[in-house]
Amino acid sequence: MAAVYSREIKGLTASGGQDSVLTLSASGWTYEFTFVLYDYETESLWYHLEGEEGLTCISGPHADRTLEEFRSTKTRWSTWKADHPETRFMDPASK
Amino acid sequence: MGIFRIRRSVAVGNPLYSIVYSTIETMSRFDLLSTIIIAKIVILTSCIQDPSSPDANLGPERIIQEDERIFIADRTGKKWDVTHALKRYGMEPSKFQFGLGPNAIRPILTPRMLSPGDTDYPDDEADFLVLGTTLNDGTRPLSDGTRSYAIIDLTRHEIVDEKFGDLHVAVAY
Numbered sequence: 647m648a649a650v651y652s653r654e655i656k657g658l659t660a661s662g663g664q665d666s667v668l669t670l671s672a673s674g675w676t677y678e679f680t681f682v683l684y685d686y687e688t689e690s691l692w693y694h695l696e697g698e699e700g701l702t703c704i705s706g707p708h709a710d711r712t713l714e715e716f717r718s719t720k721t722r723w724s725t726w727k728a729d730h731p732e733t734r735f736m737d738p739a740s741k
Numbered sequence: 742m743g744i745f746r747i748r749r750s751v752a753v754g755n756p757l758y759s760i761v762y763s764t765i766e767t768m769s770r771f772d773l774l775s776t777i778i779i780a781k782i783v784i785l786t787s788c789i790q791d792p793s794s795p796d797a798n799l800g801p802e803r804i805i806q807e808d809e810r811i812f813i814a815d816r817t818g819k820k821w822d823v824t825h826a827l828k829r830y831g832m833e834p835s836k837f838q839f840g841l842g843p844n845a846i847r848p849i850l851t852p853r854m855l856s857p858g859d860t861d862y863p864d865d866e867a868d869f870l871v872l873g874t875t876l877n878d879g880t881r882p883l884s885d886g887t888r889s890y891a892i893i894d895l896t897r898h899e900i901v902d903e904k905f906g907d908l909h910v911a912v913a914y
Contacts, residue, residue: 653909672899674841704826718874734854
């Protein structure tokens with residue numbers, strides 16, 4: 647599932663801080679054919695639960711916290727470009 | 742049946758292909774449709790793995806119980822505590838699959854964005870799939886809020902850790 651999620655935890659965090667920014671990555675696991683993500687900072691597991699919006703922390707220090715999902719569109723480049731002439735595009739050589 | 746005539750001309754010189762395409766050409770449209778459906782069923786059936794086969798075991802290398810905690814071990818030996826996922830969300834340890842390890846699919850951590858006019862910026866009519874997003878409706882000002890990512894690049898990395906202005910986001914596939 648292609649989607650855009652927040653990486654920001656608001657309020658009291660697992661480390662006791664007020665806000666934190668997560669670095670998300672693939673955990674190497676899938677669950678029911680969907681990738682399970684994890685964050686570098688706490689190794690919490692994040693998953694897009696069926697029927698829920700956004701990512702839910704299913705295990706780890708951030709358990710039950712959610713990361714907001716933002717609106718995004720999967721479409722053909724030519725269509726996207728026609729609708730958004732000034733769009734920036736990620737360089738495929740990015741690392 | 743024009744397409745088959747073209748392909749048959751390509752197949753000239755290969756007896757097997759000639760027979761196949763001659764047969765297709767003589768089929769009625771109904772026969773051809775039936776054959777395609779049957780072929781698809783055969784292919785799909787062959788893809789469904791026998792659960793008793795060792796190859797079908799894509800689940801965790803090990804499921805470990807220590808006191809009240811449940812862990813799943815991936816192929817690198819790393820243990821993941823999934824106790825909360827099981828108890829709170831009713832997930833099943835055996836349904837966690839592949840377990841390739843956290844370094845198997847590396848995210849893009851420093852995405853470089855191209856702007857119109859840049860050398861490698863795609864032509865307007867290029868034909869490929871993208872995920873596009875416009876993040877300009879939040880409460881904070883966002884810079885360069887309209888961006889797009891080729892799906893093929895997302896499939897290779899699964900995650901792009903991005904920053905739109907002050908907003909930190911993950912573009913996921």
